[in-house]
Amino acid sequence: MSLEIGDTIPALQLKDKDGNDFQLDQFKNIKPVVIYFYPKNFTPGCTKEACGFRDKYQDFKDLGAEVIAISSDSEASHSKFVEKYSLPFIFLSDEHKQARKAFGVKSALLGLIPGRETFVFDKEGKLQFRYNNLNASQHTSLALKHLKELS
Template identity: 35%
Template sequence: MVDVGEKAPEFSMAADSGGGVSLAAMKGKKVVLYFYPKDDTPGCTKEACAFRDAMPDFSGIDAEIIGVSKDPVAKHDKFKAKYDLPFMLASDEESGVCERYGVWVEKNMYGKKYMGIERATFLIDGEGIVRNIWRKVKVPGHADAVLEAAKSL
């Protein structure tokens, strides 16, 4: 589990459009790393669209947004195209990055326990330090809260 003030765990993942993304490649930029359970589901779509709508403001403060789920890159490509998402979607199919960030957790739905991604967002500064963490995210107003925190870095 990572905490505020600690060095963000390094990552390198496949991303949409056949590309890749790593924390090291974004040195000097603010990074909004948000983890979500699944492409094209109601809550995840609302969250992605909220970040999409706030993208001009994030770009204005030199912040990169990266959405992470276990979905394969091909599914990310469809999700990104369907909702015109202007930021990168990374694929953590093996859950390694999710585990390092402490978002691969046991969930419980209708009495059934299973492992899944806890909706969470990490704000990382240009030096790779975690400056804010939102866990068990409620989607309404979340992108705005992240933007306000990123402006203060």
């Protein structure tokens, strides 16, 4: 399965960095959502990507959107990552890769590295943009660009 443009955000429940249940579609009909999947906390590319979203987080908020980061790291790892880099948005643990499967995020480099992919959903929870690239540098700016086009 793979999400296509126009598909609705999956109704999945994951754990946040504090171990609380988080319903992935809870912002449907409330606000736009940017969800990005990344390989692993504390690695150079993933840290660069997270800090990129952090540095532009107010721009996302100004557009009425929420940012959600998902990896297979544990809640404890997310908590340390968030604290170390002052990351203000939501981090979810997908240890069993249920969200990766539901979104259709494929692994990279012959399956050795979990994929890096960004999804932009409109206020109604419909997928408007999808970007898959292991290079972390463009995810934040492209997500912002597409959110602005929705406004």
